[in-house]
Amino acid sequence: MSSSALSLRPVTLRLPRGSGSLRAQIETALAAEGQPLRWAITAVEPAADPEAASGGALLTIEAVVLA
Numbered sequence: 001m002s003s004s005a006l007s008l009r010p011v012t013l014r015l016p017r018g019s020g021s022l023r024a025q026i027e028t029a030l031a032a033e034g035q036p037l038r039w040a041i042t043a044v045e046p047a048a049d050p051e052a053a054s055g056g057a058l059l060t061i062e063a064v065v066l067a
Helices: 022-031
Strands: 008-016 035-046 057-066
Touching (some): 008 022, 022 035, 022 057
Antiparallel strands (some): 008 057
């Protein structure tokens, strides 16, 4: 095994719902944390200002990434 072994890392993100593909938005946000292995939307809350956020929702994403 190499000295630069990969590790699993839990990640929780809070993400405002943007326009366009929801899957692409989540996967792009997770890619900044590492290579996503699994993810799930675990909560959806109304945005504080529905007029400002497209879709008016704040998502909680829980994931496991390879780092």
